[in-house]
Amino acid sequence: MFGPKKRQVKEADLEPGMEEMMHLAKMQRMNARLPPPEDISQALKQFFLSTHCRVNDRAAKLVASSLEYCWAAEEQASSPRRFISSQLLIRITKILRKTRAPVTEAHLRLSSLVLQKGQSLNGAVRYRANLSHIRMLGLAGHSLSARQLVEQIEKSGFASIERVSPNEAEIDNEDAEEGTASTAQHLESYWITALDAVSRGNSERDLLETLNMISERESLRPRPQLLAHPMLAFYLRTTNQEAVQTWWKQYWDSSTELGYGDEENQRSLAFNFDSVLRWCVSHQQLEFGHQVVRQAMINNPPKPLWDAIFIWAAATGKGADEIGRMMDVMKKSNEDFSDPTEWRLPDITTINGLVEYATSKQDPYLAERFIALGQARSIEPDARTYQLQIQYRLRVNDVDGALIAYKNLQAMDLSSNEDVPTVNELIVTLCQSKRHDFDTVMNVAMDLADRRARFEPSTVTALALLHLNRDEMHDVIDLLNTHAHHYSSAERDNIRSTLLDFCLNSKTPTSRAWDAYKILGTVFDEMPRSERTAVMASFFTRERPDMAVFIFNEMRRHSREDTIPVIDTYVTSFLCSAKLRDLDSLELIHNQLKLDYNITTNTYLQNAMMIAYTACGRPRQALAFWDDIVASKEGPTYNSIHIALRACEKAPFGDLRAKQLWAKLKQMGIELDQSMWASYAAALAGNGDIDLALESVEEAEGKNEVVVDVFLLGSLYDATAGHAEKQDEVESWATGKFPDAWEGLEKIGIEVNEQSGKKLPKIDRSVTP
Structure with a gap:
């Protein structure tokens, strides 16, 4: 009771309303009782009232599902009721218009849903929904679809003038005015947006066609x-x-x-x-x-054009001194203006444009010359200047110089947050640097956190790895819970992929790999089956089957169909147990299989269980699966026969089962190739029936049914590895009867196991399901 207080993990930082929408999605996956539509409607309102920036694809997917749920509830309600207001739909279209490429299918689906619903509502909603979807199609690369949508709107007459109905009084005046604009004004906006959409593509023909279509419409005068x-x-x-x-x-x-x-x-x-x-x-x-x-x-052009002219001069080879003389010309041109507010004077924006150009050309010397040019004219650096200074110093690996520029940056006005991407870049570089200590990294990171600024995915990844390598699991979880839920699917995938690589790296200590997995499972619920299976297999490789079984059980309990185990997952686990020869993990997962109603047992799966039980010292149980395979509709494969013969090789009195199986194969006229003969001979020899094994091989060789090769001799030698006198008998027989093949086996090599003292040939006798 007097010990240190246990640290509490920080809760996931979610936008208002997001938790309720995520809960709805989970309940829908589980076919469980769904929350009241009023709660989801309120969650949508909270989300879009708090969101002023772009919506990522994860949020777009949740919003689309939530809207569909609320609209379905409206249709099923006994009395007319609206859970989604027109003003909320307009708000959604405004947020969607802030979307930048790449646009995902989730964005398009949300935009399409709002478009469809908007057609049955007033002009303001319809206008916004049309305009938003045209733009979204263009960003998604569906430019011709955007143009076709405008043509459909034009033909349907939905661009016509329409007054806002009394029951839509919640619409803002500005939106209402847009909804009552003239047909020509609406169509003009649609066509200009469509032209912009087509211009984003690569087809000049489509672009000129769209331009001609606008020109042919006499009512349009953009x-x-x-x-x-x-x-x-x-x-x-x-x-x-x-x-x-x-x-x-x-x-x-x-x-x-x-x-x-x-x-x-x-x-x-x-x-x-x-x-x-x-x-x-x-x-x-x-x-x-x-x-x-x-x-x-x-x-005399306005100052923004003068700034562009200075950059043009730098790009065409003018040096800092020549550009300085051009600035004097600009100042002299002010004699034409009596109003000082119209004077064209170089300022820090001018200098920053030049520094940015030098940075893009990876010329830090020229960038410093431009900064000096400004200071010579009493133009002192601002936040943007120091931001650029950090950038070009990082480009030449001058991390110490970048830190000096960062300290100067901290004294500037940073309210615009324009420096945030560059500071993120600095943090990543510091994390990867071997010359700068942990405190230096965290000081910069904490400054950014105190400003509640955006951490880029690459920054979060670098910091997470830094904390993991220091065994600071709670710091990693806090970091990810603060930032990871605000990222798009692609950004989360990048973070998850890096942490997964860390977890799967054989050089990572097992304790840290386990911490990494627990973090992945906690923060990245969407981690797919394939990645979880790879982690499970890695812990088998680390000889921690208990951890591997834990991962498997977590997959079994999951609600997502793309995460719960399938036949391949079971096969992987069985083969891993076989490689480790761990009976406990094999039986635990086999018991889970018995309870898994999603799995229909097939030959492939039973082959894997035969391999596993044989490797774990239960060959008799393995042969019971062979009996099930033979009795099944699918029946055995060639691999099944090899695996069954391996089980016979290890099972007590397995030679009797092997003889029965072999007789059945011959009776059915199954083709018995080299590898099959090797498996049969090894099954006989493994149970001590050396004489029959050798006689069978000699007889088959005499009838030209088999060619005694290195693999067959190696199989016989390997099957008798537990009995030195039997191996000697095989060696004596082989050197006398088939000296060339035995010489080939010796060239491949025979190694002695240090622990057991067994002599094992260096051949691969592994079988696959």
Whole structure:
């Protein structure tokens, strides 16, 4: 009672509502009593009210199942009742629109469900659902399906104007206004989104067809830059200079027709301006790039374009000093502006753009020159600068330099969290470094944890391995429970795969491998059967059948169909018990098989049990399985015969069973090849009936039924390994009758077991189910 307080494991960090949806999925798998739909409806509301970022595929799958459950409950209710409001559906579409590639089948299924339900609801829900699903199809690579959906909407007339009904008063005013927009406005949004979807693909033909379809519709009058933007984005992924020039001109002219516009328009213009210049550099189209820059310089461009021009200068070979003189030119251009707010002045954003370019070229010296250029102009580094400094120092394995930059970074404003990916990269490097101690790693990790920032999967993996190698199991569980439930399936798979490799590595101590498995089973419930079976087999290899049986029993108790044992799982366990010659584990798992109503016993499985019971010293019980096989509809295979003869070899009076079996085979006209003769001869010799074994071989050899080879002699020699005088008799007979074959066996080698003193030939007599 006065001992140290036992440490409590941290609970899994789940988004609000996620636990209830996971419980529903589990109950559905188990065909158990399901929770009330009111609880699931409330869970969905909580989840989407708390979620402001993208939904991963795991969450999308749970949400889709929960929606289907609630809608099914609505249909079955005796009185009209709605568990899912229109406002919640609109919220779901807004979150789905934040999804980035890659889009999974789970995302598409959720989007499709909302789309189908939206068609029977008001215009606001329908508009949002249509727009969201068109975009999702494009991100998933189904661009033509996105276009076809727009055509279907157009034909059905669902884009028509519709007022919000009184019972849909929970919809926000902004969403209601979108729902009552004109048919042309809705269709225009759909077609522009479809064009963007097609532009993400690789088919120029489909892209031009979609553009023509928009142009042919007289009711559509989209702004030119809305068409030019996806067209330009497509051709910037090609080598088609003419198309890039054409669409850049259209985009530039339409975007600057009435000036440079607001800041958002300037940022969009600067992004595409920079993209075109980078395309020119990578495709050696420098003359076109110079034309683009000259065109921008006709009218003093806004600062974001100046920043892109400086990067272009660096990409075309200008040094830091030359770019500094260009900055002087930019400052001089401010003489045309009386309003100081319109002045173009280099700032830290300018410097960071140059440093980022140098980092992308893996040129840390140039990056330092650009930072010095800024400081010479009283432009001090900010958080982004130090973030880039960490990046390029890590690229050249200057971890100490990266740590210095990180310390400088901590003094900056980090509220934007832009530095988080780079700090994650630093943590991974520190974990892999042999020069930096544990405290250094944890100081950086704790700083990130205190900010409640995202830990990347690679970071969690590196920290988990670090803790495992220090036997800090609770820290690993806390780490994974904090972060792993927020990752996508692919990200969780990566973490699980690394921990699994650690567990399966023969160099990992058994205690740590066991800790790793317990963590995998606790945090990664979705770990499939194949991986669990591999871990089970590894503990048999480590000579810990008790741990292996524990893993098997956990699989038996699992609720997922892709996890519970199948015939292959039982076969693996039986063969592992056979290799270890562990009767206890064999009998425990055999007893589980007797109770497993999901398994239909077949020859393959019974073959494995014959092998296992023979290896564990129960050949008579093994032969009982042979009797079952013979009596079954499936019947024995050639492997079954070999395995049965191995059992006869070990069983008391097994030579009698072997003779009966052999006589039956001959009577049935079964083809008896070299390996079959070797098994039969060994079965006779194993029970001490050397004379009959040798006579049978000689007689068969005389009738040309068998060729006495190395394997047959080796089988005879191996079968008599427990009796030295019998082995001597076999050796004497073989050297006299078949000297060439015996010489071949001696070349392969005969080793003496240090423990038993038995002489064993180096041949492989193993049998498989």
